[in-house]
Amino acid sequence: MMPRPTAALDIDALSFAYGAKKALDQLSFRIYPGECTLLLGPNGAGKSTLFSLITRLYDSHDGHIALCGFDLQKQTGQALAKLGIVFQQTTLDMDLSVLDNLYYHAALHGISRKQAALRIEQELLRLAMWERRHEKVRQLNGGHRRRVEIARALLHQPQLLLLDEPTVGLDVPSRQAIVEYVHQLVRDTGLAVLWASHLIDEVYPDDYVLVLHKGQIKANGTVDEVLQLTGTSGIKDAFRELTEGVAV
Numbered sequence: 001m002m003p004r005p006t007a008a009l010d011i012d013a014l015s016f017a018y019g020a021k022k023a024l025d026q027l028s029f030r031i032y033p034g035e036c037t038l039l040l041g042p043n044g045a046g047k048s049t050l051f052s053l054i055t056r057l058y059d060s061h062d063g064h065i066a067l068c069g070f071d072l073q074k075q076t077g078q079a080l081a082k083l084g085i086v087f088q089q090t091t092l093d094m095d096l097s098v099l100d101n102l103y104y105h106a107a108l109h110g111i112s113r114k115q116a117a118l119r120i121e122q123e124l125l126r127l128a129m130w131e132r133r134h135e136k137v138r139q140l141n142g143g144h145r146r147r148v149e150i151a152r153a154l155l156h157q158p159q160l161l162l163l164d165e166p167t168v169g170l171d172v173p174s175r176q177a178i179v180e181y182v183h184q185l186v187r188d189t190g191l192a193v194l195w196a197s198h199l200i201d202e203v204y205p206d207d208y209v210l211v212l213h214k215g216q217i218k219a220n221g222t223v224d225e226v227l228q229l230t231g232t233s234g235i236k237d238a239f240r241e242l243t244e245g246v247a248v
């Protein structure tokens with residue numbers, strides 16, 4: 001058997017508390033290149049806390065996080081260089097053009113102008129946004145703004161992409177386009193994705209599913225494995241079963 005590649009994200013016995021309130025309790029899981037993992041959890045499950053720890057907004061000395069083999073605590077710069085993120089709230093500059101937003105971000109990452117031009121063209125073409133590159137972000141609809149944010153998160157060629165509910169507030173066609181685009185990207189480039197979502201219908205059959213509830217992992221596996229574990233025939237029912245009657 002071929003040895004598995006290094007995990008893009010390796011979380012080991014990770015815990016975190018806000019004062020006396022435990023938000024994450026001994027989380028361990030891995031995501032490998034070319035895998036899309038949907039992180040499902042009801043309100044308060046701990047999704048935002050987990051993302052804050054992976055992006056190092058918060059720090060935990062209780063457990064370990066490694067990105068592509070780099071320890072987030074000891075090799076922070078190398079680890080974070082492997083990470084791209086799209087936050088729930090847009091962080092684009094509304095009054096700059098699509099291109100200027102992307103050049104600005106590339107400069108922050110130390111990418112040369114020439115290299116940035118190549119990367120920006122590649123990502124905007126892939127997202128069908130190249131034609132709109134001179135438009136101000138303010139003129140774009142929500143779905144197109146999201147695409148620009150995804151392009152931006154990919155400019156420095158990360159190996160792990162974190163998506164924090166990227167389709168919230170979008171209409172169905174825009175949502176479907178983003179879900180399809182991200183899955184295509186995973187298939188084509190071997191990117192690893194951790195996608196926090198409330199929307200069960202964003203799960204594809206070959207995705208991995210991680211169900212978080214009250215700071216603990218309730219299930220972690222392929223869609224089929226989670227259905228088997230819960231004895232259900234749909235991921236919606238499985239989620240309900242695992243989170244004990246919490247409304248989806």
Ligand SMILES: Nc1ncnc2c1ncn2[C@@H]1O[C@H](COP(=O)(O)OP(=O)(O)OP(=O)(O)O)[C@@H](O)[C@H]1O
Nearest residue numbers: 018021022023041042043044045046047048049050
């Ligand atoms: N700053 C904070 N101070 C105290 N407790 C907090 C703080 N932030 C989150 N919590 C608590 O930690 C737990 C996990 O919250 P977290 O925001 O990570 O969940 P979530 O899954 O992202 O929820 P949502 O889907 O509502 O954003 C919850 O019980 C929450 O009340």
